[in-house]
Structures are given as C-alpha cells and as structure tokens.
Amino acid sequence: MKYDIHQSTAYSYASSVPVARHVVRMVPVDRPNQRVVASHFVVEPEPVEWTETRDFFGNKVVHIRIETPHRSFTVKTRARVEVEAPAEIAADAGPSWEEAREAADESLDLSALSPAHFLFPSPAVPLSAPITEWTAESFPPGRPMLAACVELMNRLYEEFTYDPRATDVSTPPLEAFELRAGVCQDFAHIMIAGLRGLGLPAAYVSGFLRTEPPPGKERLQGADATHAWVMVWCGEAIGWQGLDPTNALVVATDHVVLAVGRDYTDVAPIGGVVFGSGKQKLNVEVDVIPLAEEAAAGKGPASPHSRA
Structure with missing residues (x-):
C-alpha cells in the first residue's frame, strides 16, 4: 500500500x-x-x-x-x-510470556531495538502497581506472549473512552488509567506501563493512520493527527509486533511509522x-x-x- x-x-x-x-x-x-x-x-x-x-x-x-x-x-x-503488511502470526504462536520475559532479561543485544532498552521505567512511563495488577489479569501462567498482549489491547479498547478533553500531553499514565479515558498517547503509555510492570519489553511508536478507511470499514480514532501505538517484543522468533489499543488493531498497512522510543518524550x-x-x-x-x-x-x- x-x-x-x-x-x-x-x-x-x-x-x-x-x-x-x-x-x-x-x-x-x-x-x-x-x-x-x-x-x-x-x-x-x-x-x-x-x-x-x-x-x-x-x-x-x-x-x-x-x-x-x-x-x-x-x-x-x-x-x-x-x-507492506508484516507476516501474519497467530496470536497463540510463539513463547509464553514468562519465556519472553526470561529471553529479554538474558539478551546481550544493545542495538537500537534490543528489548533491553524497553524493560524499565522511562521519563513519561513510571511503573504503577494499579496498572500492573490490572494488566496481570491478561497474563495467566503459560499464556502465549502475543495472545496475552492482544487481549490486553482489546481490554483497553473496550474499557476506556477516547476523549481528547480528558487529558493533555503531560497527563501521567496512572491519572489516565483512573479516569478510564484519554487519547492514543494515554492508551499507549498505560499499556507500556502495565507490560513493563510485568518485566516485559514494550516500545512507544508515533506515526500516522490512513485517513479514509477502506469501503465498509469504520474510520479509525486518531486519523486526523499524529497517532501513537505500542510495539511488544514476543521473543527472538517472533520479534516486535505492533498493537494499536486505541483501535484494537494488530498493526498492518493502515499505520505509517514516524518514530520509535521508550515513551512520548523520545x-x-x-x-x-x-x-x-x-x-x-x-x-x-x-x-x-x-x-x-x-x-x-x-x-x-x-x-x-x-x-x-
């Protein structure tokens, strides 16, 4: 495309x-x-x-x-x-989230997209016990990493309200989490905070969304401004996968990447x-x-x- x-x-x-x-x-x-x-x-x-x-x-x-x-x-x-659309991967494929966490901990890679850079708190995403506890509900023992992350993304989409008036660019993740409202930046930060709280690598992505949807599809939230979503690391075999909690989408061809970092400040x-x-x-x-x-x-x- x-x-x-x-x-x-x-x-x-x-x-x-x-x-x-x-x-x-x-x-x-x-x-x-x-x-x-x-x-x-x-x-x-x-x-x-x-x-x-x-x-x-x-x-x-x-x-x-x-x-x-x-x-x-x-x-x-x-x-x-x-x-180009990335290779389609079944949500239940790949390692469990515990195995992915262990692999990230043991990684000796220090390149730009090493999972090691995305495991720890960052300037705009401190760890938060309430967010971690809420996130853990999607991560029962042995569950495949990608399947757990997709469920977490869907819960954010279903339980939170997209409301540009609820937050601003400086709103901490915990505040947006307690409001159960915000914009794409907030949803991405909340998802990242929860994953890192479990010791799992998560990166922040800024970019653009296709403005007009294909015939028969609904218009995506955040299509008229720069957008934000999340990349999660699912082990060496699967690598990084893009997930958009604002629209409950596995990233494919509707998203154009502008920049990648630990959080919005990057x-x-x-x-x-x-x-x-x-x-x-x-x-x-x-x-x-x-x-x-x-x-x-x-x-x-x-x-x-x-x-x-």
Missing part, C-alpha cells in the same frame, strides 16, 4: 518571538515493511541553522534555529511511503525553546491518502526529497 502524507503543524503566539530553537521529528524513514519513496519538509520562518541527525533509535531528528521575529511557526511534511514531533510571552495555539492537520485516491482526485505525487 502506497500513501501520500500531507502534514501541517502550526503554532501561533500571543506576542512576537525573537529567537527560537526547535527539535523536529516529523520525517518518516525506511523501516522493516516501510519504504520512503520521497519526502519534502519545510518550516516557516526560514531557519538560520538546520542540522539533521539520527537519534539512538534511528529516528530522523532536525535541529533548527530561528532568529527572525515571528508570531507563527509552521512545519509541513509531504511524503510518499510504501507500507518521539515528540516538535520540542524546543521559544523566547516570548503569553499563550500559544496549536493546529495540526494530517491526511494519509492511499495513492489510488490521490490519483482519482487529480493530485500530483509528493514533492521530491529536498532538505529532509
């Missing part, structure tokens, strides 16, 4: 900002089952400094410095990405420092359009690769 991605993030400030530094993670990169055909990334106002790097987890990071006084800041990404789309006063407003627009729909609408392909 090929997608054209149109993303725009716009900040407006109450007062003029003379100087700003930003860290931007809004450009997808090649990953297993994902290939970036073309990408184009621009910011306004024009930066005086622009540096591209890859972080430890392989995410593309753009560091920019702006010295032009401005009342707005805009990031626009255009990309064409090809996504993959935040935009961060940095702004020198100014007063409040700011944020507007985010995302379209992830299957290529056939782009052609039918008469739109051209994504712009050629330029600065990103």
